[in-house]
Amino acid sequence: MNEVACNAAPAPAMRGPNDYKSDVKPVWCPGCGDFGVVNALAKAMAKMALEPKDVAVVSGIGCSSRIPAYMASYGFHGVHGRALAAGTGLKVARPDLTVIVTGGDGDGYSIGGNHFLHACRRNVDMTYIVMDNRVYGMTKGQPSPTTEPDWDSKLSPDGTGLREFQPLVIALTSGANFIARGFTGDPNGLAEIIEQAVRHPGFSFVEVLSPCVTFRPEQKEWKKIVKADALKPTADMTRAARRLLRDTGFELGVLYAGERPPYAPRGPRALRTPSELEARFAL
Amino acid sequence: MKKTKLPRTVEEFMAYAWAMEVEASDRYAELADLMGTHHNREVADLFAKLARIEGKHRDQIAAQMGWTKAPDAAVFRWETPEGPETTDYGDLHYLMQPWHALKLAEHNERRAVEFFERFAAARVPADVRAAALEMAGEEREHVRLIGEWLAKVPPPEPGWDEDMDPPAVAD
Numbered sequence: 365m366n367e368v369a370c371n372a373a374p375a376p377a378m379r380g381p382n383d384y385k386s387d388v389k390p391v392w393c394p395g396c397g398d399f400g401v402v403n404a405l406a407k408a409m410a411k412m413a414l415e416p417k418d419v420a421v422v423s424g425i426g427c428s429s430r431i432p433a434y435m436a437s438y439g440f441h442g443v444h445g446r447a448l449a450a451g452t453g454l455k456v457a458r459p460d461l462t463v464i465v466t467g468g469d470g471d472g473y474s475i476g477g478n479h480f481l482h483a484c485r486r487n488v489d490m491t492y493i494v495m496d497n498r499v500y501g502m503t504k505g506q507p508s509p510t511t512e513p514d515w516d517s518k519l520s521p522d523g524t525g526l527r528e529f530q531p532l533v534i535a536l537t538s539g540a541n542f543i544a545r546g547f548t549g550d551p552n553g554l555a556e557i558i559e560q561a562v563r564h565p566g567f568s569f570v571e572v573l574s575p576c577v578t579f580r581p582e583q584k585e586w587k588k589i590v591k592a593d594a595l596k597p598t599a600d601m602t603r604a605a606r607r608l609l610r611d612t613g614f615e616l617g618v619l620y621a622g623e624r625p626p627y628a629p630r631g632p633r634a635l636r637t638p639s640e641l642e643a644r645f646a647l
Numbered sequence: 648m649k650k651t652k653l654p655r656t657v658e659e660f661m662a663y664a665w666a667m668e669v670e671a672s673d674r675y676a677e678l679a680d681l682m683g684t685h686h687n688r689e690v691a692d693l694f695a696k697l698a699r700i701e702g703k704h705r706d707q708i709a710a711q712m713g714w715t716k717a718p719d720a721a722v723f724r725w726e727t728p729e730g731p732e733t734t735d736y737g738d739l740h741y742l743m744q745p746w747h748a749l750k751l752a753e754h755n756e757r758r759a760v761e762f763f764e765r766f767a768a769a770r771v772p773a774d775v776r777a778a779a780l781e782m783a784g785e786e787r788e789h790v791r792l793i794g795e796w797l798a799k800v801p802p803p804e805p806g807w808d809e810d811m812d813p814p815a816v817a818d
Contacts, residue, residue, distance in 0.1 A: 378716070378717075380717070381673075382673065389680045389681065389683070389684050390680075390681060390684070391684055392681070393685075393741060393814070394678075394681055394682065394685060394739035394740060394741045394743070395736060395737050395738070395739045395740060395741075396736070397736065397737070399677070399681070399736045400736055403677075504814075547728075548736070549728055549735065549736070549737060550728035550729070551728070551729065552725065552728060552729060553728060575737060577737065578814050584737050587735070587737065
């Protein structure tokens, strides 16, 4: 796995994608879409020539939240739904790090739904990658916020009858500065989107369609449905909103790249050291 | 998906061929690891073998071209989401058998033949066309070899994917 192209020694500036993967082997089901995200993330990191020590991958709980263990960067596998809270804290304390928060639809849109809204609103400079398979896979197939209302399963006979959560709409209206959708069956395209997301200032949100072959085998058909969005990204919220009105949920690409300045802590820099903060705030 | 740029030189053309082998080799190695994680040792070993074969092709191209570092990645733009010889993650099953893995490999090699034949048929310089025809011939030979390999492997019996203890039980 860590073979180097042309047998060249991996100089720090010449790392290949495999150098960004750890020695821990993923335990996901064969066929799981999440493999494509590890692949794309590693490719994006290699393309940007990021130093692994300068990157932190933070996650919550769920199948997809295992990603930090599979990357050779710093990682934090947090608690359910709180990945964005941990990532926000880390980025504010260590603005020099590239913070990439990862998770699934249940973790991010249900348990962590409130954190999602406020991460968009705060616009801290980090990237949030959500692997959306429209099901809770780790706990054996319960409907998630993005599950279709008529998805009939043993745990949701006749479907939930509930309207799906609309991640891109919520992200746009809550203030995310970069909004895109990728697909795990196109790791190269996804790597390009992740690279743009990381480079864009502020809170970047990447919704990734990631099939669950175990509990949603019908999602294997997604590769026949997805299509690249022919439109260029817009910085105009109104135009982005109009495009979302026509969105089928399978258009891939960057929807919105805004110009809102990212959050920067106010006050003198010295107040950000733990001792300064303690002196000012500790009881 | 994006259009593959037509190569203007043999160097550019071989960069495509090299990238295709890199992707294929890396993916087979990844699939070997993941099937090993799921204790499907036979298929894991087969994918590892395929990774070594594709890795050898990759190194042969690099040696032939005298490359000491990877060619510029910016030239690679597959028409499909991934390279023609790269196995789709979604085509796997944890109970798959060596026959399935070889069928995937055969499918990949056939796509590689088509890929190079398309280059040969396109408006490219004569030396690029000659190189494309040569590569298509090599890939055709790989299809034949995998066909022979497949003939020695028993096809799966009906119900091969039935699991007495399935992961999707939700009762």
